[in-house]
Amino acid sequence: MTLRAPSAGAGAGRNWALLALLALASLAMAAPLLWTLLLSLKSNGDLLRSTRSAFSPPYTLQNYSDILGHSAVFGWLLNSTIVSLAVTLGVLALSSLAGYGFARLRFPGRAVLFIVLLFGLAIPEQSVIIARHQMFSALNLHNTYRGLILPGLAAPFGVFLMTQYFRATPRELEEAATLDGASRFKIFWRILLPLSLPAQATLGIFTFLSTWNDYWWPLISATDSDMYTLTVGVASSQMNFAQTNGLGYLMAQAVFASAPILIVYVIFQRYIVAGVSRAAT
Amino acid sequence: MDSCEQTAAPSTRRTWAASKSEARSGLLFVAPYLIVFAVLLIYPLFSGIWLSLHKADLFGGSQFIGAQNYARLFRDPVFLTAVSNTLYFVLLTVPPLTLIGLGLALALNNRSRWSALLRGLFFSSSVLSVTIVTLIWRMVLIPDGGLIANLLTSIGRSPVAFLSDAHLALPAIAFTTIWWCIGLPMMLFLAALQQVPRDLYEAARLDNAGRWRMLASITLPSIRHTALVVVVIELILQFQLFGQAQIMTLGGPNNASLPMVLFIYQVGFQRWDIGYAAAASEILFGMILIAAMTQYFAARGRESR
Numbered sequence: 284m285t286l287r288a289p290s291a292g293a294g295a296g297r298n299w300a301l302l303a304l305l306a307l308a309s310l311a312m313a314a315p316l317l318w319t320l321l322l323s324l325k326s327n328g329d330l331l332r333s334t335r336s337a338f339s340p341p342y343t344l345q346n347y348s349d350i351l352g353h354s355a356v357f358g359w360l361l362n363s364t365i366v367s368l369a370v371t372l373g374v375l376a377l378s379s380l381a382g383y384g385f386a387r388l389r390f391p392g393r394a395v396l397f398i399v400l401l402f403g404l405a406i407p408e409q410s411v412i413i414a415r416h417q418m419f420s421a422l423n424l425h426n427t428y429r430g431l432i433l434p435g436l437a438a439p440f441g442v443f444l445m446t447q448y449f450r451a452t453p454r455e456l457e458e459a460a461t462l463d464g465a466s467r468f469k470i471f472w473r474i475l476l477p478l479s480l481p482a483q484a485t486l487g488i489f490t491f492l493s494t495w496n497d498y499w500w501p502l503i504s505a506t507d508s509d510m511y512t513l514t515v516g517v518a519s520s521q522m523n524f525a526q527t528n529g530l531g532y533l534m535a536q537a538v539f540a541s542a543p544i545l546i547v548y549v550i551f552q553r554y555i556v557a558g559v560s561r562a563a564t
Numbered sequence: 565m566d567s568c569e570q571t572a573a574p575s576t577r578r579t580w581a582a583s584k585s586e587a588r589s590g591l592l593f594v595a596p597y598l599i600v601f602a603v604l605l606i607y608p609l610f611s612g613i614w615l616s617l618h619k620a621d622l623f624g625g626s627q628f629i630g631a632q633n634y635a636r637l638f639r640d641p642v643f644l645t646a647v648s649n650t651l652y653f654v655l656l657t658v659p660p661l662t663l664i665g666l667g668l669a670l671a672l673n674n675r676s677r678w679s680a681l682l683r684g685l686f687f688s689s690s691v692l693s694v695t696i697v698t699l700i701w702r703m704v705l706i707p708d709g710g711l712i713a714n715l716l717t718s719i720g721r722s723p724v725a726f727l728s729d730a731h732l733a734l735p736a737i738a739f740t741t742i743w744w745c746i747g748l749p750m751m752l753f754l755a756a757l758q759q760v761p762r763d764l765y766e767a768a769r770l771d772n773a774g775r776w777r778m779l780a781s782i783t784l785p786s787i788r789h790t791a792l793v794v795v796v797i798e799l800i801l802q803f804q805l806f807g808q809a810q811i812m813t814l815g816g817p818n819n820a821s822l823p824m825v826l827f828i829y830q831v832g833f834q835r836w837d838i839g840y841a842a843a844a845s846e847i848l849f850g851m852i853l854i855a856a857m858t859q860y861f862a863a864r865g866r867e868s869r
Contacts, residue, residue, distance in 0.1 A: 305671050305682075308664070312685055312743065318711045319700045334709035377597040384593030388586050396598065403605055405856075407804060409825050410849035413832050413842045414608035414615055437604035442597055467589045496693035498807045499825075503833050518695040518811055521702070530703070537699045541692050548691040552684075559748070560755035 323347070323538045327529030334530070346535035356536060358509065359516035360543065365428060366501075366512060367494040370435035374490045375483055377436060382445025383471050387457075397446070403439040408499065416503055426507040435494050441486050448482040449475060485558035488551040495544055513540050616843035621836055633843035643844060645819050646827040649734060650803060650848075653823060654855075656738035657745075657802045662794050664742065665749025670783070672750070673757045683754070690747030694807035701740040702727070702812060727813050730820035737808050737821055744808075745801070749794045756790035757783070792863040796856050803852045824848045 322330065324342040350356055384390070385397055415434060416425075424430035452475065460470050501512045511519065517540050521533065548555070616633055620626040637643045668686055672679040689697065704711040705726045713723035726736040764782050773781075806825040809815055815822030815830070824844065832841025 301671065305668075308668065309682055309685060312689070312746075314711065315700050315704045315743065316689075318704060322703060330709075335714050377600060381594045381597035384590045388590030388593060389583065390587040390590030390594075393590065396594070399606075400601070403601060405853065406605060406609055407800065407849060407852055409804060409806075409828055409845045411605060411608035411612055413828070413838055413845060414612040415604065416833070417615070417838065418608060418611070433600075434604055436600045439601060439605075467586075467593075471593070492691060496691075498694050499829075503829075514693040514695045517693070517699060518807075521695070521699050521811065530709075533699065534703065537696050541696050544691050544693070545688065548688070556751065556755075559751040560758070 319534050319537055322531060323535035325531050327531045330530045346529075346531045347539065349532055350535055350539050354536075355508070355511075355516060356513075356539060359511050359513040360540075362428075362431075362505075362510060363495055363513040364543075366431045366435075367491050369428070369432045370494040371487050371491045373432065373436045374438070374441045375487055378441030378445045378486060379476060379479065379483070380471075381442045382449050383475055385442070385446040386449035386452075387475075388467070400439040400442055404443065412499065412503070419504060425504050426510045428510075430504050431501055431510070431512065434500055435490070435497070441490065444486055445479065445482060448479055452478055481554075481557070484551070484554045488547070488554045489558055491547065492544065492555075495547075516540075612842050613846060615839050616846050618839040620839040620842075626839070629839075633840050634847070636840065637843055637847065642819055642822070643824075643827060646822045646824045647847075647851075649820070649822055650805065650824045650851075653734055653738055653741075653805050654799065654802045656735060657741050658795060658798045660742050661745055661749050661798050661802075662791065664746055665794060666753050666787075666791070668746070668750045669753030669757055670779070673754055683750070686750055687747030689744050692744070694744070695811060697740065697744045698808055698811040701743070705736055705740075705812075728817050730817050733813050733817065733821040737805070737812055740808055740812070741802070741805070745798070749798065752790055752794050752797075753787060756787040760786040788863075792860065796859055799855050799859060800852055803848065803855065824851075 318337070321337040321342075322334065323346055324344070325337050326341075326343050326345055329336045329341075385393065419425055419430050424433070456474050456478075457470050460474055465473070496514060497512075498514045498518070501515045502518070505511055505515060508516075508519070517536065520536060617628060617630055618626045619629050619633070668682075672683050672686075692700075702710075707713050707723040707725040710723070712726075716723050724732070726732045760783060764786075765778060768778050768782060804825055805823040806829065809821050809823050809826050810829065813821045815826050825848065828841045828844045828848070831837050831844065
């Protein structure tokens, strides 16, 4: 198997300088990942003597069995799963309903509201996070699942995406159903929702990924270690870097904590690529 | 629903009733989201601006002081350092992310299995969370047994303490960030390259155009719009640098790697000077808007000329 030359010159000869550059970039990309994997497979004692020992056997799975034996990681994993799934389902439900409303039904103020939503796309998190934190303090929502889930439901991106999708869907099917006297909700539920599955998948996977990886909000809202999500938990365990549990253990935790999201990525890769393509064009 | 109204056209009263019921169900469909949007995004946005005009603390004490927080920010050397660090960081990350992303997309835009594998590799880091990325990179960068330190000692050089050197801390964080974020620009450019009509290349080949010529006069002009999207997205993202600095250096040494968002976090959530932090966050918001819009309109202007 050989790499072909860049597309602009398809058919032209290989350019060794460019290939070398690509190889170098790939190495820079892969090396930190391999380094982490190797470190996670070494005993803490070996690493304490020298991390160079990571390049040669003996390797062990001891760090991983330590994680499985007793670790807060499972609690964090559970919290991340609950929060990410809840936000994803919530965003899908709210965005589909609102997307259908904006795309298909005429009501007073529709155009203005949609422009306000577009404006909402431009609001970065840090310009609302302080006031939001105050508000959640007043409502006693910190260190609860609701506190972690609710802010994720507010981003207008999903509504925007679903509105665009429904607008591009042909009306014929709905018209037939309308003549048969079906209610609007029934038309939405039976006809448009099933048609929108590809868009739901893309929106769902992006929402899941970004919620799973969110750091700032859980950092300030979930201050109780029982409520840590995986990102905050992993951050807290590296604050006392390599001192308490040992380097190998810490790196095994990194591998273990990235496994779920990498699995999700591999399974849903298709939808991620589709989503990015839609954003680009 | 257009057809519904057409069939009901003979009776104006029925049309009116139909559109009224349509309006009612329209509002019902959008209401759940709009409530969440108003309560969790619009209200905090305005209440944040309102807060920034107050001296407010953790204990709920609050006093209207007008623009004093803003005046204080512009005299605060730590804040000014954070602003210049943020701009420097954006400069260190956005151009490389755009150019490397474009380079990778050009190199990997083909059907070979190696390319598919490398596309997967270059995007894989993007799905990791910031805390895992920083964990990995601290073990690459630390002078005591890190990957780079091991490489340096094996060629007889002494290790470098990247993260505790005032000149190297921010560039090291920038390098980590490029490693983390390179997947998105690459994918956006790849998607754009797929849209370039194949027959343009065929025609150019018949004219014996070389590959650099094709790159310059076909490929690059066709993906200009995507380049703009990439730059604007990355500007917005990199202005918001937070986790990497918070975990890798805590903004140090001596604030050399303190970005604006970390300043806001420290002032707001560690010193609980909430009004002051809110004012800083409004300035960051303004800077992001200006940067993104300048970029957008500059590119639009160039295109229309």
